[in-house]
Amino acid sequence: MSRMAIRYTPEDCAHLLSAVRTQQPLIQCLTNAVVTNFTANVLLALGAAPAMVDIPGEAAEFAPVASGVLVNLGTPTQSQRAAMVEAAEAARAAGTPWVLDPVAVGALSVRTAAARTLADLGPAIIRGNASEIMALAGAGTGGRGVDSTDTPAAAEAAARSLATATGAAVAVSGARDLVFGADGTGVGIANGHVLLTRVTGGGCALGAVMAAFLAVTPDAVLAAAAATGTYTVAAERAARLASGPGSFAVALLDELAAVAPGDVAAALRLQALAPAALQQQGAL
Amino acid sequence: MSRMAIRYTPEDCAHLLSAVRTQQPLIQCLTNAVVTNFTANVLLALGAAPAMVDIPGEAAEFAPVASGVLVNLGTPTQSQRAAMVEAAEAARAAGTPWVLDPVAVGALSVRTAAARTLADLGPAIIRGNASEIMALAGAGTGGRGVDSTDTPAAAEAAARSLATATGAAVAVSGARDLVFGADGTGVGIANGHVLLTRVTGGGCALGAVMAAFLAVTPDAVLAAAAATGTYTVAAERAARLASGPGSFAVALLDELAAVAPGDVAAALRLQALAPAALQQQGAL
Amino acid sequence: MSRMAIRYTPEDCAHLLSAVRTQQPLIQCLTNAVVTNFTANVLLALGAAPAMVDIPGEAAEFAPVASGVLVNLGTPTQSQRAAMVEAAEAARAAGTPWVLDPVAVGALSVRTAAARTLADLGPAIIRGNASEIMALAGAGTGGRGVDSTDTPAAAEAAARSLATATGAAVAVSGARDLVFGADGTGVGIANGHVLLTRVTGGGCALGAVMAAFLAVTPDAVLAAAAATGTYTVAAERAARLASGPGSFAVALLDELAAVAPGDVAAALRLQALAPAALQQQGAL
Numbered sequence: 001m002s003r004m005a006i007r008y009t010p011e012d013c014a015h016l017l018s019a020v021r022t023q024q025p026l027i028q029c030l031t032n033a034v035v036t037n038f039t040a041n042v043l044l045a046l047g048a049a050p051a052m053v054d055i056p057g058e059a060a061e062f063a064p065v066a067s068g069v070l071v072n073l074g075t076p077t078q079s080q081r082a083a084m085v086e087a088a089e090a091a092r093a094a095g096t097p098w099v100l101d102p103v104a105v106g107a108l109s110v111r112t113a114a115a116r117t118l119a120d121l122g123p124a125i126i127r128g129n130a131s132e133i134m135a136l137a138g139a140g141t142g143g144r145g146v147d148s149t150d151t152p153a154a155a156e157a158a159a160r161s162l163a164t165a166t167g168a169a170v171a172v173s174g175a176r177d178l179v180f181g182a183d184g185t186g187v188g189i190a191n192g193h194v195l196l197t198r199v200t201g202g203g204c205a206l207g208a209v210m211a212a213f214l215a216v217t218p219d220a221v222l223a224a225a226a227a228t229g230t231y232t233v234a235a236e237r238a239a240r241l242a243s244g245p246g247s248f249a250v251a252l253l254d255e256l257a258a259v260a261p262g263d264v265a266a267a268l269r270l271q272a273l274a275p276a277a278l279q280q281q282g283a284l
Numbered sequence: 285m286s287r288m289a290i291r292y293t294p295e296d297c298a299h300l301l302s303a304v305r306t307q308q309p310l311i312q313c314l315t316n317a318v319v320t321n322f323t324a325n326v327l328l329a330l331g332a333a334p335a336m337v338d339i340p341g342e343a344a345e346f347a348p349v350a351s352g353v354l355v356n357l358g359t360p361t362q363s364q365r366a367a368m369v370e371a372a373e374a375a376r377a378a379g380t381p382w383v384l385d386p387v388a389v390g391a392l393s394v395r396t397a398a399a400r401t402l403a404d405l406g407p408a409i410i411r412g413n414a415s416e417i418m419a420l421a422g423a424g425t426g427g428r429g430v431d432s433t434d435t436p437a438a439a440e441a442a443a444r445s446l447a448t449a450t451g452a453a454v455a456v457s458g459a460r461d462l463v464f465g466a467d468g469t470g471v472g473i474a475n476g477h478v479l480l481t482r483v484t485g486g487g488c489a490l491g492a493v494m495a496a497f498l499a500v501t502p503d504a505v506l507a508a509a510a511a512t513g514t515y516t517v518a519a520e521r522a523a524r525l526a527s528g529p530g531s532f533a534v535a536l537l538d539e540l541a542a543v544a545p546g547d548v549a550a551a552l553r554l555q556a557l558a559p560a561a562l563q564q565q566g567a568l
Numbered sequence: 569m570s571r572m573a574i575r576y577t578p579e580d581c582a583h584l585l586s587a588v589r590t591q592q593p594l595i596q597c598l599t600n601a602v603v604t605n606f607t608a609n610v611l612l613a614l615g616a617a618p619a620m621v622d623i624p625g626e627a628a629e630f631a632p633v634a635s636g637v638l639v640n641l642g643t644p645t646q647s648q649r650a651a652m653v654e655a656a657e658a659a660r661a662a663g664t665p666w667v668l669d670p671v672a673v674g675a676l677s678v679r680t681a682a683a684r685t686l687a688d689l690g691p692a693i694i695r696g697n698a699s700e701i702m703a704l705a706g707a708g709t710g711g712r713g714v715d716s717t718d719t720p721a722a723a724e725a726a727a728r729s730l731a732t733a734t735g736a737a738v739a740v741s742g743a744r745d746l747v748f749g750a751d752g753t754g755v756g757i758a759n760g761h762v763l764l765t766r767v768t769g770g771g772c773a774l775g776a777v778m779a780a781f782l783a784v785t786p787d788a789v790l791a792a793a794a795a796t797g798t799y800t801v802a803a804e805r806a807a808r809l810a811s812g813p814g815s816f817a818v819a820l821l822d823e824l825a826a827v828a829p830g831d832v833a834a835a836l837r838l839q840a841l842a843p844a845a846l847q848q849q850g851a852l
Contacts, residue, residue: 026712026713026715028713032336033317033320033336033601034320034321034324034336035321036601036602037321037602037603037605037606037768037769038321040602040768041767041768041813041814041817044765044766044767044768044813045766045812045813045814049712049713049715050713050768051672051713052600052601052602052642052643053643053672053676053713054643055643055644055645055646055678057677057678058676058677058678058679061675061676061677062675062676062713065675065713066713074336075336075337075338075339076339077339077361077363077645078339078363079645079646104335104337107345107346107349108337108342108345108346109341109342109345110339110341110342111342144310144333145310145312145333145334145335145337145346145349145350147310147333197328198328198329198541199325199328200321200324200325200328200334201321242538243535243538243542244329244537244538244539244540244541244542245325245328245329245537245538245541246325246329246533246534246535246536246537246538246541247534247535247537247538249325249534249537249814250534250814250815250817250818251811251814251815252814253812253813253814253815253817254810254811254812254813254814254815255812256812257766257812257813257814258811258812316620317601317604317620318604318605318608318620319605321605322605358620359620359621359622359623360623361623361645361647362623362647388619388621391629391630391633392621392626392629392630393625393626393629394623394625394626395626428594428617429594429596429617429618429619429621429630429633429634431594431617481612482612482613482825483609483612484605484608484609484612484618485605526822527822527826528613528821528822528823528824528825528826529609529612529613529821529822529825530609530613530817530818530819530820530821530822530825531818531819531821531822533609533818533821534818
């Protein structure tokens with residue numbers, strides 16, 4: 001267990017935040033109409049540079065220039081779906097890491113087909129709530145709209161299986177966030193605040209933050225964990241300043257800009273998760 | 285007059301707010317690009333669950349699952365117009381109540397045709413400003429963009445006629461909001477604040493709130509009145525905290541989350557409106 | 569130099585702000601999905617009336633009714649590109665002044681073609697960052713996504729050439745904003761705050777504000793300068809109230825509503841720029 005326990009430290013995550021701020025990675029977002037403004041503002045607050053390039057003919061042109069790409073299926077118009085495949089293929093060919101967020105996959109037919117196609121195009125991270133990850137892994141039928149009807153713990157087996165099948169790191173958001181690697185690595189992040197569920201795009205914007213962290217490390221599990229850690233620590237700080245969901249969203253942007261790497265290192269609660277094999281053997 | 289005077293009380297409206305918070309209805313929104321983020325945040329703040337499912341092939345799939353649907357014609361792309369008809373037909377077939385907001389109908393040809401088609405598909409509530417309601421009823425040519433050039437009082441005859449023709453409750457927003465039922469019922473809500481007109485989507489988001497209230501009562505006039513009452517009481521509270529339109533929009537979200545049913549009951553100023561017949565006879 | 573120095577005064581700009589507040593011009597915006605909400609709220613806060621009419625069949629219908637039009641190429645879907653040409657042609661035919669914002673032109677092929685077509689349709693103002701203006705003038709290859717990789721000073725020759733070629737006033741945003749007229753006029757505006765670069769749409773919304781000022785003066789250089797001056801003075805005031813980019817965006821809306829013409833006149837730092845010919849001759 002000692003190896004797992006020290007695989008990633010809060011200091012590793014804090015170091016990546018410094019790198020994001022220094023390198024200001026250019027993040028291409030193909031995301032839904034509901035959260036595109038908030039997502040761009042989250043990236044700007046963090047210190048990254050958003051570029052919402054999501055039309056056919058430009059999506060593939062931009063992916064090789066970008067440092068990271070987010071593909072989010074929240075409101076997938078026909079034009080956007082074509083652009084998403086373009087961008088994913090161009091990102092893969094150019095070596096630009098990209099994040100897939102299969103919003104509401106399972107319950108809705110068009111995006112479910114799109115998500116399966118995209119999952120085969122080499123995302124570095126797949127991010128969703130428990131119901132979405134289960135549905136994409138073929139282990140469930142999706143949640144209630146964008147809301148999960150399952151807990152992250154219930155999605156663990158599906159997430160590990162999806163990571164193995166796709167080679168992607170799989171991040172499951174919830175009261176405790178979980179990240180699994182294709183090699184069996186598992187990390188829990190026990191930060192965050194319930195107000196994140198009362199702001200639209202609270203999860204969607206995290207996908208963009210993950211793309212920004214992918215731009216500064218080749219380790220997708222670490223990128224997902226560090227992004228989640230930075231975002232949820234900022235959320236905890238914002239919640240202390242907020243009077244409700246409106247002022248929380250504003251304070252979250254302020255705190256994403258203000259939070260120092262040392263703040264993240266001090267507040268982050270990372271947990272090593274035992275490999276599935278050990279769990280199944282009852283060794284833990 | 286006594287029957288009318290007590291038909292709906294502030295306590296009825298407050299009771300419905302409690303029901304929305306308890307049941308957390310899932311509200312499908314097909315709405316315009318300008319206000320989709322604010323609308324989702326308003327629903328989340330209120331305690332409902334937004335799902336902005338507005339593409340062909342998914343819109344009809346989701347409407348039977350949703351507890352209420354909003355169709356708002358603010359920026360009606362071709363794809364969205366097709367999805368709106370899909371969603372309205374599926375909602376009608378499944379018994380999911382839905383709200384039609386015919387933004388800027390009258391002056392603009394594409395949406396005027398779409399609004400007429402949709403008005404025949406059984407909306408439970410039609411919501412608009414005075415010029416929009418008059419234009420949809422065939423009694424006017426629309427306003428100035430999204431702004432009304434008529435007062436709610438001037439739209440009363442058109443609203444009553446539209447309610448009778450469609451069977452929908454017809455809600456007319458303005459300094460005093462009015463709601464009319466197909467059976468001749470009329471309710472005035474004398475709450476609100478002028479800052480609501482300085483935030484884009486101030487009216488559009490109210491349409492989504494009406495859909496949330498429709499999910500907890502079969503009485504469309506009461507749903508429209510209770511939604512309007514909750515929203516405008518929250519607006520009054522937000523205005524007391526605001527320094528201008530930016531901080532007002534933030535405070536409105538905070539107050540939609542914070543306002544208690546008892547606060548609504550205490551602050552709501554409902555007014556019974558005399559039936560048109562009595563008005564015409566000069567009896568009042 | 570004395571003629572140049574007094575051509576436009578801060579009082580001229582303040583006077584136009586009063587006119588915008590009095591006339592409440594109706595501004596049609598065909599803009600990108602990321603910033604459409606913020607842009608509408610900026611116009612409302614300022615005292616103008618936004619109308620985001622951007623679909624084919626309605627775009628041309630509305631442009632003659634509008635007092636000013638904004639065409640912004642940030643996320644140009646196929647439908648929106650068709651509507652933009654429609655709106656620009658209808659605006660030109662009707663005499664409605666319009667603003668072109670060629671976001672990220674140069675690096676991306678679809679919008680570059682669209683921007684060149686639109687630049688020939690008689691915009692009154694072309695607004696962009698230095699890299700965008702240089703790319704549209706044929707003097708550069710564009711920036712890094714939406715970010716400029718050139719300074720306004722470096723873009724001066726390209727901006728002057730673009731103004732001469734199109735007849736439009738050309739506004740270049742940056743730490744110091746510059747505006748050039750087709751007749752050789754040049755104005756610098758040395759106001760603003762770096763937080764404007766940390767909010768998505770900080771520049772895009774300024775394009776809409778320019779359209780609002782075009783509605784109250786036939787002098788496009790003055791309209792661009794007065795819009796920039798009002799916006800950047802409000803930004804300076806907002807920055808004093810802000811804790812970060814989230815609260816800055818909120819405060820900017822509050823300050824756009826609160827700033828008085830006298831405040832603008834007092835704070836605005838206008839600078840006359842020497843004609844290119846004099847600069848080339850080393851006379852200055």
